Amino acid sequence: METLSYFLPQVWFGILALFLFLYVMLDGFDLGVGILSVTASSEDRRDILMTSLSNIWDANETWLVLMGGGLFGGFPLAYATILNALYIPIFVMLFGFIFRAVAFEFREQSTRKVLWNLAFGGGSFLAALGQGFALGAVLKGIEVDAKGHFIGGTWDWLSWQSILVALTLIQGYVLIGSTYLIWKTTGELQETHYKTAKLASITTLIGAILITIVTPIFYEQARMRLFDRPQVYVFALIPLLGVVLIWLLLKSLDRKQERMPFVWTILLFVLTFLGLALVVFPYIIPSQITIYEAAADPSSLVIMIVMIGALIPVMLFYNLYQYVVFRGKITGGHYE
Amino acid sequence: MDFLSDTLVLSRMQFALTAIFHMLWPVLTTGMSIYLVIVEGIWLKTRNKDYYYHARFWSKLFVLNFGIGVATGIPMEFQFGTNWAPFSEAVGNFFGSVIGFEASWAFMLEAAFLGIMVFGWERVNSVIHYLSTILVAVGSNLSTFWILTANSWMQTPAGGELVDGKFVVRDYFEAITNPFMLNSVLHMFFATLETSLFVIGGISACYILKNRHHEFFSKSFKIVVAAAIAVAPLQLYIGHLSGEQVYHYQPAKLAAMEAQWETIPAGQGGDWSLVAFPNEKAQKNDWEITVPNALGYILEFKKELTLPVKGLKEWQPEDRPHLVGLIYYAFRTMIAIGFFLAGLMLISTLQWMRGKLSPENISQQRWLMGSWIFAAPLGYIAIESGWIVRCVGRQPWTLYGQIRTVDSASNLPASNVLTSLTAFAVVYSILFFCVLYFGSRIIRRGPRFDLPIPGLEPQPALETQPGEFIPDERPVEAKQ
Numbered sequence: 001m002e003t004l005s006y007f008l009p010q011v012w013f014g015i016l017a018l019f020l021f022l023y024v025m026l027d028g029f030d031l032g033v034g035i036l037s038v039t040a041s042s043e044d045r046r047d048i049l050m051t052s053l054s055n056i057w058d059a060n061e062t063w064l065v066l067m068g069g070g071l072f073g074g075f076p077l078a079y080a081t082i083l084n085a086l087y088i089p090i091f092v093m094l095f096g097f098i099f100r101a102v103a104f105e106f107r108e109q110s111t112r113k114v115l116w117n118l119a120f121g122g123g124s125f126l127a128a129l130g131q132g133f134a135l136g137a138v139l140k141g142i143e144v145d146a147k148g149h150f151i152g153g154t155w156d157w158l159s160w161q162s163i164l165v166a167l168t169l170i171q172g173y174v175l176i177g178s179t180y181l182i183w184k185t186t187g188e189l190q191e192t193h194y195k196t197a198k199l200a201s202i203t204t205l206i207g208a209i210l211i212t213i214v215t216p217i218f219y220e221q222a223r224m225r226l227f228d229r230p231q232v233y234v235f236a237l238i239p240l241l242g243v244v245l246i247w248l249l250l251k252s253l254d255r256k257q258e259r260m261p262f263v264w265t266i267l268l269f270v271l272t273f274l275g276l277a278l279v280v281f282p283y284i285i286p287s288q289i290t291i292y293e294a295a296a297d298p299s300s301l302v303i304m305i306v307m308i309g310a311l312i313p314v315m316l317f318y319n320l321y322q323y324v325v326f327r328g329k330i331t332g333g334h335y336e
Numbered sequence: 337m338d339f340l341s342d343t344l345v346l347s348r349m350q351f352a353l354t355a356i357f358h359m360l361w362p363v364l365t366t367g368m369s370i371y372l373v374i375v376e377g378i379w380l381k382t383r384n385k386d387y388y389y390h391a392r393f394w395s396k397l398f399v400l401n402f403g404i405g406v407a408t409g410i411p412m413e414f415q416f417g418t419n420w421a422p423f424s425e426a427v428g429n430f431f432g433s434v435i436g437f438e439a440s441w442a443f444m445l446e447a448a449f450l451g452i453m454v455f456g457w458e459r460v461n462s463v464i465h466y467l468s469t470i471l472v473a474v475g476s477n478l479s480t481f482w483i484l485t486a487n488s489w490m491q492t493p494a495g496g497e498l499v500d501g502k503f504v505v506r507d508y509f510e511a512i513t514n515p516f517m518l519n520s521v522l523h524m525f526f527a528t529l530e531t532s533l534f535v536i537g538g539i540s541a542c543y544i545l546k547n548r549h550h551e552f553f554s555k556s557f558k559i560v561v562a563a564a565i566a567v568a569p570l571q572l573y574i575g576h577l578s579g580e581q582v583y584h585y586q587p588a589k590l591a592a593m594e595a596q597w598e599t600i601p602a603g604q605g606g607d608w609s610l611v612a613f614p615n616e617k618a619q620k621n622d623w624e625i626t627v628p629n630a631l632g633y634i635l636e637f638k639k640e641l642t643l644p645v646k647g648l649k650e651w652q653p654e655d656r657p658h659l660v661g662l663i664y665y666a667f668r669t670m671i672a673i674g675f676f677l678a679g680l681m682l683i684s685t686l687q688w689m690r691g692k693l694s695p696e697n698i699s700q701q702r703w704l705m706g707s708w709i710f711a712a713p714l715g716y717i718a719i720e721s722g723w724i725v726r727c728v729g730r731q732p733w734t735l736y737g738q739i740r741t742v743d744s745a746s747n748l749p750a751s752n753v754l755t756s757l758t759a760f761a762v763v764y765s766i767l768f769f770c771v772l773y774f775g776s777r778i779i780r781r782g783p784r785f786d787l788p789i790p791g792l793e794p795q796p797a798l799e800t801q802p803g804e805f806i807p808d809e810r811p812v813e814a815k816q
Contacts, residue, residue: 058447062447066440074432084748091411319448
């Protein structure tokens with residue numbers, strides 16, 4: 001039973017990390033394309049951008065719903081405390097989602113598209129912004145009492161560190177959105193996004209460097225973990241690998257490769273994610289509540305691993321399948 | 337305006353508002369997903385082009401509603417954490433798991449195959465396409481299953497108990513198959529189906545009445561009538577069973593539904609009030625019209641009640657549901673609509689049997705078509721009323737008899753909740769009118785009959801342009 005109460009929360013933490021990663025990667029390019037749509041030079045181009053997402057945005061967003069449900073069931077205390085603390089960023093994200101989702105439906109039907117263009121671009125930006133602040137706030141730490149309940153203030157999530165994280169996350173989304181568009185489009189549109197990808201990779205790099213420097217300086221907890229042997233070698237390796245990946249990404253952009261920029265970006269996301277997971281683990285509310293303290297009853301974790309975990313291969317399969325069905329470049333602005 | 341500074345009230349209002357709006361969209365898509373399976377099935381079986389165009393036309397309305405359903409549904413999941421953190425923490429073991437099951441079993445299935453269903457006509461073969469349509473329907477209805485399971489469990493918590501303020505599950509199967517589960521799932525399943533059928537029927541009737549593609553729409557109309565023959569009476573029956581369950585498991589809710597203040601002892605016949613003016617302060621109805629002894633017939637199909645019907649006065653004011661008038665009238669609205677729709681179905685069936693629904697006659701059925709148009713929004717009203725009865729009637733409990741609503745709300749500054757509540761009210765109202773506007777636009781444009789039909793190859797050029805005939809003038813020996 002002792003081992004079980006260590007083992008089960010770890011498995012479930014791993015599953016949630018997977019969901020969160022899939023979400024950040026998939027809805028990341030989705031939101032990135034949305035933010036980029038603000039800069040689209042014509043309605044035709046915007047049509048293509050939206051068509052490139054129309055069949056997948058919903059499935060991409062579902063990974064977040066899955067993550068939310070999994071966190072609720074797997075770590076009820078963390079779900080309650082984190083969402084309670086992040087009231088404002090969460091609602092900013094939710095309203096972003098609403099504007100964006102309805103833009104898909106209404107823009108198609110509408111003759112005056114300006115409003116819905118704004119809803120799509122602005123909604124994507126708000127969703128990314130809310131997520132960035134949420135991530136920044138969780139990393140900075142949430143104030144809780146002895147029972148793990150939130151006792152901080154309404155605006156705790158807002159700090160210069162969380163602004164930095166939010167801006168970097170938005171840059172990262174724009175980067176992966178650009179590389180996705182390079183992959184899915186041709187001609188002038190593709191050219192445009194070689195440029196946006198390059199710009200975004202540089203701004204993302206700057207953000208990432210700042211975060212890497214800031215984290216050990218300002219967070220004692222993180223510093224202790226980071227500079228503890230033997231982790232220090234792993235943590236030293238991550239920024240180095242990151243620099244290598246950015247270099248490979250820039251190279252492939254210069255060579256006008258079509259798919260590799262997207263692949264390098266995904267690898268960058270994987271790397272960043274691993275870094276974050278290593279800093280956070282075994283806490284689910286960093287440096288306050290561990291996964292063992294927040295975990296649901298072992299019986300709940302078992303049934304969730306059976307009922308949800310076992311379905312992961314199936315869910316991955318049918319997501320992959322629909323990417324296969326809609327493979328290839330986007331040509332026109334419409335599916336009918 | 338005290339409530340503006342009361343976080344609990346504001347959080348409740350926000351949840352009610354978002355739930356009431358959200359429900360409007362999945363109700364249609366869940367029921368319509370089954371209709372789309374039927375229509376595409378007929379198309380594949382008969383290869384009659386009309387059914388293909390039906391599939392394409394109705395799926396446009398489907399997608400419009402689906403997108404809004406997703407957009408308004410995600411806030412529902414997150415509100416449990418933001419506004420109801422203590423509740424979430426207490427019931428996460430079961431309730432949270434079920435929310436996770438919904439996402440993984442239902443939502444992902446639906447989302448993944450929706451793209452293929454809507455945009456994939458030209459990209460996959462007809463079997464895969466049909467399978468996608470079926471899987472979207474399965475996903476939508478599994479969603480109903482899990483959500484209703486979660487809500488039923490809040491009404492009749494089973495399968496474990498509260499230990500130190502946290503619900504610990506002893507038996508998951510028992511919790512899932514809690515006493516309310518089966519009837520609630522079925523009641524909602526038929527509710528979405530019936531609502532969708534009457535919406536599709538109402539829109540079809542609109543075209544028929546205007547003599548626009550009336551032959552085409554008489555086809556969808558007949559499918560709807562044929563399906564409603566089974567659905568409308570079954571729904572009345574399941575509704576009755578649900579009412580009986582409330583009588584046994586949630587007597588305080590039943591008392592509110594009937595505005596019954598005094599207990600009727602066992603062995604007596606109870607009067608059933610048709611119209612009443614409940615007065616919560618005075619704990620009586622200021623005014624009412626009653627049908628003598630009808631309550632016994634309604635609850636047990638006989639005059640004398642075997643069990644007492646407890647009156648609201650049996651409970652301390654803080655232990656009974658408030659807003660008795662709302663619950664009372666919402667309940668009556670739901671029932672009235674249920675009977676009206678069943679009656680309309682009956683009359684339509686009679687007319688059909690008399691041959692009045694044939695393409696030549698159907699346009700003359702003006703009052704019948706008019707009634708169907710009138711009936712189109714009624715299903716929604718019935719569903720919303722039903723949910724008001726279910727969830728306002730559950731008060732003052734979130735987890736019935738175990739966790740109070742007062743103890744379930746997050747400790748938040750009221751201004752935060754007021755801001756998000758106002759934003760929801762504004763945005764959702766705009767969305768509501770946008771959907772009406774764009775939906776009616778889709779309807780005004782009508783079906784497109786120029787869409788390419790999958791599986792039909794374009795005619796090869798050789799056959800459409802026969803070459804010139806050149807007689808073979810070679811000697812017979814050379815013609816081999």
